[in-house]
Amino acid sequence: MGAWRGWILVVLVALSIATLSSFVLNAYMQQILFYIAINVMLACSLNLVMGFCGQFSLGQAGFMAVGAYVSALLSLNWSLFPEPFHYFNFPLYAIAGGLCAGVAGFLVGMPSLRLRGDYLAIVTLGFGEIIRVILLNLEVVGGARGLYGIPGTQDFGMCFHAFFWAGATVLLLWRLVHSSFGRAFLSVREDEIASECMGINTTRTKVSAFVISAFFAGAAGSIFAYTTNSLNPASFQFVKSVDVVIMVVLGGMGSISGSVVGAVLVTILPEALRPLQEYTGVDLRMVIYSLTLILLMIWRPSGLFGMKEWTQFRRPRRAA
Amino acid sequence: MEEFLQHIINGLNLGAGYALIALGYTMVYGILQMINFAHSEVYMIGAFSAFYGSRFFNLTEHPGWGSFFAALALAIVACSSLGLLIERFAYRPLRNSPKTNALITAIGVSLFLQFSGQVVFGADPKLFPSVLEDYALWTYGNVQLRLFDVTILSVACVAMLLLNFFIQRTRVGTAMRAVSFSFRSATLMGINVNTIIMVTFIVGSALAGVGSVLLGLKYSKIDPLMGTLIGLKAFVAAVLGGIGNLPGAVVGGLLMGLSEEMVVAYLSSTYRDALAFGLLIFILLVKPSGLFGQSKVEKV
Numbered sequence: 001m002g003a004w005r006g007w008i009l010v011v012l013v014a015l016s017i018a019t020l021s022s023f024v025l026n027a028y029m030q031q032i033l034f035y036i037a038i039n040v041m042l043a044c045s046l047n048l049v050m051g052f053c054g055q056f057s058l059g060q061a062g063f064m065a066v067g068a069y070v071s072a073l074l075s076l077n078w079s080l081f082p083e084p085f086h087y088f089n090f091p092l093y094a095i096a097g098g099l100c101a102g103v104a105g106f107l108v109g110m111p112s113l114r115l116r117g118d119y120l121a122i123v124t125l126g127f128g129e130i131i132r133v134i135l136l137n138l139e140v141v142g143g144a145r146g147l148y149g150i151p152g153t154q155d156f157g158m159c160f161h162a163f164f165w166a167g168a169t170v171l172l173l174w175r176l177v178h179s180s181f182g183r184a185f186l187s188v189r190e191d192e193i194a195s196e197c198m199g200i201n202t203t204r205t206k207v208s209a210f211v212i213s214a215f216f217a218g219a220a221g222s223i224f225a226y227t228t229n230s231l232n233p234a235s236f237q238f239v240k241s242v243d244v245v246i247m248v249v250l251g252g253m254g255s256i257s258g259s260v261v262g263a264v265l266v267t268i269l270p271e272a273l274r275p276l277q278e279y280t281g282v283d284l285r286m287v288i289y290s291l292t293l294i295l296l297m298i299w300r301p302s303g304l305f306g307m308k309e310w311t312q313f314r315r316p317r318r319a320a
Numbered sequence: 321m322e323e324f325l326q327h328i329i330n331g332l333n334l335g336a337g338y339a340l341i342a343l344g345y346t347m348v349y350g351i352l353q354m355i356n357f358a359h360s361e362v363y364m365i366g367a368f369s370a371f372y373g374s375r376f377f378n379l380t381e382h383p384g385w386g387s388f389f390a391a392l393a394l395a396i397v398a399c400s401s402l403g404l405l406i407e408r409f410a411y412r413p414l415r416n417s418p419k420t421n422a423l424i425t426a427i428g429v430s431l432f433l434q435f436s437g438q439v440v441f442g443a444d445p446k447l448f449p450s451v452l453e454d455y456a457l458w459t460y461g462n463v464q465l466r467l468f469d470v471t472i473l474s475v476a477c478v479a480m481l482l483l484n485f486f487i488q489r490t491r492v493g494t495a496m497r498a499v500s501f502s503f504r505s506a507t508l509m510g511i512n513v514n515t516i517i518m519v520t521f522i523v524g525s526a527l528a529g530v531g532s533v534l535l536g537l538k539y540s541k542i543d544p545l546m547g548t549l550i551g552l553k554a555f556v557a558a559v560l561g562g563i564g565n566l567p568g569a570v571v572g573g574l575l576m577g578l579s580e581e582m583v584v585a586y587l588s589s590t591y592r593d594a595l596a597f598g599l600l601i602f603i604l605l606v607k608p609s610g611l612f613g614q615s616k617v618e619k620v
Contacts, residue, residue, distance in 0.1 A: 056420055058427075111605050118355045118423060119604060122555065126597030133594045238548075242431060249424060286435040293428035298413045301421045 006175070010167030018159040030159070032271060034227040037162040038220045039263040041169045043247035044256055045216035050245070051253035051307075052177050053209040054189030056121045059108065060217050061240035062128030065233070066104045067097035067218025068225040069141050072150045075226075079151075087157045094165065094222040101218025102211045104131075109210035113203060128241055135233040144233065152226030162223045169216050174256050176212070185209055189254075239286075246293055250303050258305030322462045327585045328578065329469055333538055335577020336476035340531035341554035342561070342569040342576075343483065344524030350500040350564035351520050354419065357426035358406050360551020361433035362399050362525045366532030367448065367542045368441055369398035374449040387451040388471075388533075395529035403525025407518055430548075437544030445543040448536035472534045479530050480570060483523065487566065492519055500564070549593060553580070556600045562613025571611065 021030050042060055049057045071093040080089055112123040136144050152158065176182045184205045187195035192202050225231055243266065251262025270285045277283055296303065341363055348356040373394035374380055379387040410429045414422045458465040487493040498506040499516045507513055535550070536542060557576040561568025576596070583595050603610065 050420075054420075056423060112601070118419070119559075119608070121423060122355070122552075122559075123601055123604060125552075126600055130594050130597050133590070137590050239431075242427065245424065245427070253420075283435075284439065287432060287439060290428050290431035290435060294410055294425055294432060297417075297421050297425040297428065298410075301417060 003175070006171045010164060010171050013167055014160050014163035017163045018156050021159045022156040031227075032267065033159065034162055034223070036264055036267045037166040038224050038227075039244070039247060039267050040166045040260050041216050041220035041223075042244045043251065043259040043263040044169050044173050045213040045220070046244050047248045047251075047253065047256060047259040048173055048177070048185070049209050049213045050248055051255065051259075052182070052185040052189060053206055055113065055206055055209070056118075057124045057210070057213070058121050058238070058241045058245065059124035059128040060213075060244045061236045061238070062124075062131040063101040063105060063214040063217035064221035064224065064240070065128075065131050065135060065236035066214075067094075067101040067221030068231055068236075069097075069135065069147070069221075070100040070218070071097035071222035072147050072225040072231055073141065075151050076147070076149070087161070090152075090158070090161050090222075090226060091165075094161075094219045097222035097225075098215040098217075098219035101221065102215040104218075105211045105214025106207065109207040109214075113206040113210060125238065125241070128236070128238060132233050132236055135236075141231075146230055146232030146234075147225075148230045150225050150229050150231065152229050158226065162227065165219055165223060169219075170256060170260060173212075173216075177256070243289075246289060248303075249293065249296060252303030252305035252307065254307035255303070255305040255309055257310040258303060258308075261304060322460070323585070325460075325463045327581050329463070329465060331578035331581030332574065333469055333472045333577070334535075334581060335574035336472055337531045337535040337538075337573075338550070338554045338557045338576050339570040339573025340476055340479060340527045340534070341551065342558040342573045343480070343566060344528045345555050346558040346561070346563055346566060346569040347496075347520050347524045349558070351496065351517060352411075352422075354411075354422050355426065355555065356521075356524075357423075357551075358410075358429040358433060359524070359528060360547035360554070361430050361437070362402050362406070362547075363528040363532045363551060364437060364542075364544060364547035365402050365433065366395040366399040366529035367536045367546070368437070368544075369529075370395040370451075370533050370536060371446060371449060371542060373398075374451055379451050380449045383451055383453045385452070391449070391451045392475075392530065392533050395533045396526045397529075399525040399529030399532070400522045403521040403528075404518060407521040412514070412517075434544055434548070441544055443544060445541050448540045448542050450540075452537060454537075468537050472538060475530065475534060479527060483527065483566070486523065492516070496520060549596075553596045556596045556603075559600060559610055560603055562610030565610070565612045568610055568612035 017033065021033050025033070042064065046057065046060050049055050074093045074096055075089060080092060108124065108127045112120055112127075135141055141147055177185065184195070184200050187198065187200060188202050188205050195205075196202050224235075228235075247262040247266045248259055249262075250265060251258030251260070266289075273285050273288065277285065341359065344359050344362070345356060348354065348359070370391040374387065374391050377390065379390055406429055410425055411422065414425055452467070452471065454466055454468045456464045456466050457470060487496060495506070495511045495516050496519065498509065498511060499513055503513065506516075553576055554573065557572035558569045559572070560575060561570070561572030563569075576599075579599070580592055580595060584592050
């Protein structure tokens with residue numbers, strides 16, 4: 001697939017979803033669509049770290065929070081493009097939020113990626129919590145009250161913006177992991193010592209995976225800020241990071257199309273389970289989530305897609 | 321000065337609680353090289369079983385040593401059986417799979433217990449039953465040494481001494497040390513590794529049960545999500561002392577409790593939770609093997 005064909009596909013998909021959303025669906029469905037776009041970005045970016053690079057990170061919500069708050073603050077204080085062109089603000093601020101999250105990813109990754117498995121999980125978890133505590137104590141961003149009145153809309157342009165970002169994330173990550181630079185991630189996952197012997201700087205590879213992942217998580221946070229119009233540190237709790245982990249594990253670690261499917265499923269399932277909640281009177285959704293996670297790990301640890309992409313599921317043609 | 325002395329007493333109490341929980345983390349890590357994320361929820365279940373048990377047996381009507389030890393026994397039994405179940409049904413099927421899978425399962429078990437706790441017990445905080453009456457044993461100016469302080473410290477000490485005896489002097493304890501030294505050689509020496517792992521979970525969870533009742537007496541508020549933060553701090557304490565090292569966990573727990581108390585007293589209480597993580601990142605950067613741990617060299 002040539003680069004330009006991929007981008008045209010992304011634009012077309014984003015355009016058609018945006019058209020569908022603004023002319024057919026109601027506000028509730030639109031909100032779910034936005035969450036799907038955000039979760040697709042979060043899941044695919046985490047999959048780069050968890051599935052392709054083999055590092056376990058629990059800090060995705062923290063990076064998302066950085067991106068969300070940075071772009072919210074930017075758009076509250078400056079407006080580069082005045083009213084008729086204000087849509088141009090969103091991608092700019094999303095990039096700014098993503099870059100700040102990337103810097104945060106570098107700061108966290110640089111020291112902690114020398115650690116392995118469990119320790120890395122705890123440090124990234126700790127980082128996410130520290131971000132939240134700092135946000136709770138910063139008066140500039142409203143502390144525990146949160147930020148309100150962030151400019152943003154839920155119309156056609158915003159929907160196109162969200163899905164263009166989601167598509168771009170998928171496309172860029174796809175091309176990344178299929179490049180020679182991206183194969184370094186896979187070799188680090190498979191065997192760190194062997195890949196070091198092959199001349200790969202493992203720490204640098206891991207940190208770059210971390211930074212790229214943090215960038216997209218930050219951009220997802222920025223879209224989150226513009227679609228909800230208000231931010232609160234409570235939205236970025238540990239549970240949010242776990243949600244993203246569930247999406248990646250369900251879809252299959254090491255499969256980008258799996259992450260997309262996982263993100264869509266995990267976003268839609270709670271909504272589909274709403275009648276159950278009304279029936280039983282208690283919120284059973286998180287119980288079901290966590291049980292799913294345990295059972296998945298015991299019975300099908302590779303998730304839905306394993307390490308395959310959707311293109312690999314076509315049956316190979318046999319020579320007659 | 322008086323204030324400082326009081327903070328030391330409080331910090332030691334908190335630290336003894338952390339130490340008891342940290343022992344569970346460090347024991348499991350020493351044997352399976354895995355962070356048992358569900359340990360914090362075992363602690364939570366301990367507190368709730370003491371709560372419902374003392375309600376069921378009307379323990380609060382006759383506060384005293386009898387009621388206290390009954391609540392303690394209830395928590396220990398509940399925690400040990402829970403630890404056993406978790407090991408048997410969640411961790412054992414994954415014994416031979418990659419570490420990441422075990423880690424994700426541990427997080428899954430932890431979340432499952434938290435959210436089932438919210439469904440079963442209700443999300444609102446509850447008051448820990450007063451199974452023992454508190455009074456000041458000794459007063460010096462503004463410093464008070466209360467009955468709870470002495471109880472917490474002495475019960476924690478007894479539990480730790482029993483653990484030490486168990487690990488160092490009994491056959492099962494020797495087998496535990498052997499398994500943590502080398503999984504494969506222990507199997508070759510005729511040790512049933514699965515049984516030993518089960519015993520480790522039972523003993524570690526029982527210590528969490530003791531900790532839950534002691535901290536419950538002192539801080540009295542319990543809710544289904546209370547395990548998370550305390551568990552994380554206890555884990556940091558275990559890392560601080562060198563994970564896998566039992567005396568290290570105790571020292572780490574006490575240090576953790578004291579430093580948290582001092583941060584709350586002299587800096588700001590909003591930073592008490594950030595302290596644990598900051599400390600963790602600092603240790604992992606400076607000395608990842610902890611205070612008493614031995615650093616391992618990776619061989620090809």
